[in-house]
Amino acid sequence: MTSITTTCRDIAELLPAAQTACRLLFQECFKAGIKNIFITETYRSQERQKYLYAQGRTRPGQIVTWTLDSNHKSRLAWDIAVGTPQSLYDVATLNKVGAIAMRLGITWGGQPSWVKAGAVDRPHFEVKSSWKMPAGYKLGQVIVPSNSKMQVQLVVEDKTKEEIKMPNWNPGSPAMKTETENFIAQAVKDGIIQESHLKDLQNGTMTTDRLIGLFITIQQRRNK
Known part of the structure; x- marks a missing residue:
């Protein structure tokens, strides 16, 4: 409780x-x-x-x-x-x-x-x-940020596809899934994103567009 x-x-x-x-x-x-x-x-x-x-x-x-x-x-x-x-x-x-x-x-x-x-x-x-x-x-x-370390982000799909080059992400690949989970887990630990994002990934409810949005947020915060 x-x-x-x-x-x-x-x-x-x-x-x-x-x-x-x-x-x-x-x-x-x-x-x-x-x-x-x-x-x-x-x-x-x-x-x-x-x-x-x-x-x-x-x-x-x-x-x-x-x-x-x-x-x-x-x-x-x-x-x-x-x-x-x-x-x-x-x-x-x-x-x-x-x-x-x-x-x-x-x-x-x-x-x-x-x-x-x-x-x-x-x-x-x-x-x-x-x-x-x-x-x-x-x-x-x-x-939607849940702490002052983040800023509001709006992911525009077309712009995302043009500007962000993601690796060949295969949701069915155990190695890629593990690598992605570790990446997001570290961002949770750093206080950049919420723990619920990691749970969504583990539960298989996270879409590719949402994952790209998180990737953008994490990279922007770490590059500042």
Whole structure:
């Protein structure tokens, strides 16, 4: 059982509608030039919600949540933060992300209704389980960072095929599979990507395009 002090940053723990909404938000932020944002929390158990609610009330620290009934526990909400060179919760950046979210029909913790209610929570985003992607949008292969060491990446298939020369990757080759697993495992250890990516590869649920996207991310981070 996960400890109440442990933060879950895996968007795979969200319901399908929230997963899609989250990916679309990061994709549109990328297109707007906002690439230094990352996930800080997705699913949150009721026990963890109670633990956080107690902070600043019956437990030392600053207040971090205004409710015991958060959509995090319903797997429909996620929180973000901002990477360098901005501060962790840079208001200007969060306001830009919030504006994009509202255009997509995503509820933002900094929108007027929340401000009016005195419950401002700019890093927070959520949707209803009935949320649908707005007309005119198409979700591509977007890599959603879960730490400040990464940046948002959008993989364009045609561009990828032209610019990235991958080895003769044969998914059926045990040697290649082992080599790929070791490569991704090291990236997990380095904190570049999430452990869930390695599990997807091992479970056979990772597509070639997604593997190429991870390859790009890892190489870019290691070359900096």
